[in-house]
Amino acid sequence: xxxxxxxxxxxxxxxxxxxxxxxxxxxxxxxxxxxxxxxxxxxxxxxxxxxxxxxxxxxxxxxxxxxxxxxxxxxxxxxxxxxxxxxxxxxxxxxxxxxxxxxxxxxxxxxxxxxxxxxxxxxxxxxxxxxxxxxxxxxxxxxxxxxxxxxxxxxxxxxxxxxxxxxxxxxxxxxxxxxxxxxxxxxxx
Amino acid sequence: xxxxxxxxxxxxxxxxxxxxxxxxxxxxxxxxxxxxxxxxxxxxxxxxxxxxxxxxxxxxxxxxxxxxxxxxxxxxxxxxxxxxxxxxxxxxxxxxxxxxxxxxxxxxxxxxxxxxxxxxxxxxxxxxxxxxxxxxxxxxxxxxxxxxxxxxxxxxxxxxxxxxxxxxxxxxxxxxxxxxxxxxxxxxxxxxxxxxxxxxxxxxxxxxxxxxxxxxxxxxxxxxxxxxxxxxxxxxxxxxxxxxxxxxxxxxxxxxxxxxxxxxxxxxxxxxxxxxxxxxxxxxxxxxxxxxxxxxxxxxxxxxxxxxxxxxxxxxxxxxxxxxxxxxxxxxxxxxxxxxxxxxxxxxxxxxxxxxxxxxxxxxxxxxxxxxxxxxxxxxxxxxxxxxxxxxxxxxxxxxxxxxxxxxxxxxxxxxxxxxxxxxxxxxxxxxxxxxxxxxxxxxxxxxxxxxxxxxxxxxxxxxxxxxxxxxxxxxxxxxxxxxxxxxxxxxxxxxxxxxxxxxxxxxxxxxxxxxxxxxxxxxxxxxxxxxxxxxxxxx
Numbered sequence: 076x077x078x079x080x081x082x083x084x085x086x087x088x089x090x091x092x093x094x095x096x097x098x099x100x101x102x103x104x105x106x107x108x109x110x111x112x113x114x115x116x117x118x119x120x121x122x123x124x125x126x127x128x129x130x131x132x133x134x135x136x137x138x139x140x141x142x143x144x145x146x147x148x149x150x151x152x153x154x155x156x157x158x159x160x161x162x163x164x165x166x167x168x169x170x171x172x173x174x175x176x177x178x179x180x181x182x183x184x185x186x187x188x189x190x191x192x193x194x195x196x197x198x199x200x201x202x203x204x205x206x207x208x209x210x211x212x213x214x215x216x217x218x219x220x221x222x223x224x225x226x227x228x229x230x231x232x233x234x235x236x237x238x239x240x241x242x243x244x245x246x247x248x249x250x251x252x253x254x255x256x257x258x259x260x261x262x263x264x
Numbered sequence: 265x266x267x268x269x270x271x272x273x274x275x276x277x278x279x280x281x282x283x284x285x286x287x288x289x290x291x292x293x294x295x296x297x298x299x300x301x302x303x304x305x306x307x308x309x310x311x312x313x314x315x316x317x318x319x320x321x322x323x324x325x326x327x328x329x330x331x332x333x334x335x336x337x338x339x340x341x342x343x344x345x346x347x348x349x350x351x352x353x354x355x356x357x358x359x360x361x362x363x364x365x366x367x368x369x370x371x372x373x374x375x376x377x378x379x380x381x382x383x384x385x386x387x388x389x390x391x392x393x394x395x396x397x398x399x400x401x402x403x404x405x406x407x408x409x410x411x412x413x414x415x416x417x418x419x420x421x422x423x424x425x426x427x428x429x430x431x432x433x434x435x436x437x438x439x440x441x442x443x444x445x446x447x448x449x450x451x452x453x454x455x456x457x458x459x460x461x462x463x464x465x466x467x468x469x470x471x472x473x474x475x476x477x478x479x480x481x482x483x484x485x486x487x488x489x490x491x492x493x494x495x496x497x498x499x500x501x502x503x504x505x506x507x508x509x510x511x512x513x514x515x516x517x518x519x520x521x522x523x524x525x526x527x528x529x530x531x532x533x534x535x536x537x538x539x540x541x542x543x544x545x546x547x548x549x550x551x552x553x554x555x556x557x558x559x560x561x562x563x564x565x566x567x568x569x570x571x572x573x574x575x576x577x578x579x580x581x582x583x584x585x586x587x588x589x590x591x592x593x594x595x596x597x598x599x600x601x602x603x604x605x606x607x608x609x610x611x612x613x614x615x616x617x618x619x620x621x622x623x624x625x626x627x628x629x630x631x632x633x634x635x636x637x638x639x640x641x642x643x644x645x646x647x648x649x650x651x652x653x654x655x656x657x658x659x660x661x662x663x664x665x666x667x668x669x670x671x672x673x674x675x676x677x678x679x680x681x682x683x684x685x686x687x688x689x690x691x692x693x694x695x696x697x698x699x700x701x702x703x704x705x706x707x708x709x710x711x712x713x714x715x716x717x718x719x720x721x722x723x724x725x726x727x728x729x730x731x732x733x734x735x736x737x738x739x740x741x742x743x744x745x746x747x748x749x750x751x752x753x754x755x756x757x758x759x760x761x762x763x764x765x766x767x768x769x770x771x772x773x774x775x776x777x778x779x780x781x782x783x784x785x786x787x788x789x790x791x792x793x794x795x796x797x798x799x800x801x802x803x804x
Contacts (some may be wrong), residue, residue: 111513115513
């Protein structure tokens with residue numbers, strides 16, 4: 076099996092091989108983060124809807140034979156004190172039809188704050204079929220003390236939505252990211 | 265028996281002839297030692313100290329839970345106790361104890377003079393007291409120590425963690441470095457330093473289980489280091505790996521953690537399988553039944569441990585296909601485990617059994633570990649896991665596999681190899697007293713937790729609904745019996761070292777393996793010339 080004449084050399088080789096495993100696993104754990112994101116994006120597993128979608132109403136005919144109910148849920152996460160509510164609890168749409176709904180936020184404090192809404196959608200099988208041409212979750216909101224803001228969200232339910240999906244629940248969690256106000260950047264929607 | 269010792273006189277002769285030196289005197293011996301036996305001893309005493317510290321924490325938890333309502337500690341401190349109890353027992357007691365056993369036993373069992381990398385061996389031990397010093401010191405810092413559970417789920421361990429979490433992260437890094445170095449050392453020893461004639465399929469089971477365990481450690485310790493590093497970045501460098509507000513995903517933490525965590529639980533049980541596979545044949549006076557299948561079973565369990573991690577998180581909302589996959593993959597583990605339990609039972613079948621203390625602990629291991637295995641199968645069933653998840657049923661399950669599983673096997677190993685290590689025999693009556701107190705204590709502690717868990721008592725709470733009062737009181741009584749019976753263990757060890765009767769080279773009639781061909785206590789330097797590997801000493 077191994078050459079016994081030089082045990083020290085064999086030990087060194089085993090150590091090198093072992094270090095390679097460790098190094099390989101270090102790379103693997105770093106790669107896990109983008110791989111996880113990629114997997115979620117492809118499968119919609121974590122219920123995150125995609126970024127801005129381009130849609131031309133002229134080329135897509137709404138599927139009048141179906142009606143899908145889309146429910147909206149809003150909640151201010153953890154320490155977030157803003158009021159956050161949707162224009163209505165839900166709408167019925169035809170797949171392929173562009174719809175606009177307003178969401179409202181109000182900064183109830185006496186200081187300038189920044190918020191970020193993060194979407195989550197169930198059932199996860201519908202995630203890839205829910206497109207947004209415009210959403211407040213694509214960027215952050217900075218509100219002055221006492222300011223209230225209406226935020227439009229335009230969406231299309233894809234015509235290819237699986238037949239067994241009759242209702243979709245779209246939830247937004249609003250986070251307080253005032254601390255990160257210095258480096259405003261667009262994060263995934 | 266005497267022929268066996270004489271057969272190895274060449275080893276003794278070599279001992280005197282080469283101007284060999286014994287251990288240094290005083291503290292320097294322990295600080296600078298590169299001797300595998302010294303380092304094994306250091307590991308074992310360190311893990312015993314950690315067992316006592318972690319045990320005191322468990323008793324604080326059980327004292328608070330003796331009755332419903334808040335009596336002794338506030339909930340914040342209670343959370344720190346459950347968290348640190350888990351961390352210390354997993355990383356400070358069980359894992360170092362097995363590394364200590366590996367240090368003592370692997371070179372002697374494969375016929376090597378020492379570990380392959382003796383200086384690194386010293387380093388990998390001496391990192392540990394500092395790592396745990398740092399971790400335990402956080403309990404005295406402003407804001408307290410880790411309080412987020414031993415699984416340290418983000419964002420509880422990032423956004424909502426006490427400031428001391430950074431110390432916790434570095435402590436975990438240090439433990440990981442220690443484990444990786446220890447594993448490399450064990451692998452290098454086993455692969456390169458076996459006596460001529462000891463082929464892989466002639467290696468003792470303890471060596472086999474540790475070889476596989478060491479590879480598991482190499483594979484998952486970097487993952488643990490990676491996940492705590494991501495936490496560090498989220499806390500201090502404004503990244504958002506696990507922060508949903510910045511586009512991250514807290515569920516990803518659980519995936520990465522359990523990708524480490526599930527192999528980790530097998531790291532804590534595979535060497536136990538090895539220990540039991542030595543003790544049962546010795547006291548049944550029969551060779552181990554189905555050696556080859558034992559090796560393959562351990563290897564299959566190790567492989568399966570990498571593809572079942574999400575059974576810890578059935579309730580995060582994963583698709584049905586994922587639940588089914590992880591459910592069936594998990595249940596698959598019952599097959600190689602069943603092979604092992606069957607083989608242990610078959611080893612005892614029609615053997616000339618005697619019931620010395622190590623045997624009692626080993627038999628208790630087989631029975632109680634199997635109970636823990638069955639509750640694991642129940643937890644593997646995805647649809648019912650929704651009821652069991654995060655209840656005391658889970659607590660009962662993993663304590664059954666870790667306490668009368670891993671810990672009992674370590675205790676059994678200490679009793680079994682004690683005469684080889686010290687050259688003295690422990691007091692058998694006191695050993696049996698220790699066994700029966702531990703056996704009764706452990707079952708009184710953990711069996712009722714199955715029932716309170718099934719009835720819906722959540723884990724990690726300092727107070728609970730009144731209907732769980734009786735089960736909890738029983739559990740607390742058992743915990744104190746079990747906890748204090750470990751002082752009997754300490755007494756038996758110290759009494760044995762000081763006043764034990766001299767032990768023979770082959771201290772147990774049925775013991776087989778190269779280590780038993782050495783005199784007792786094993787000389788400070790053993791097998792400086794490779795021994796003959798004879799058939800009657802392998803597959804013992």
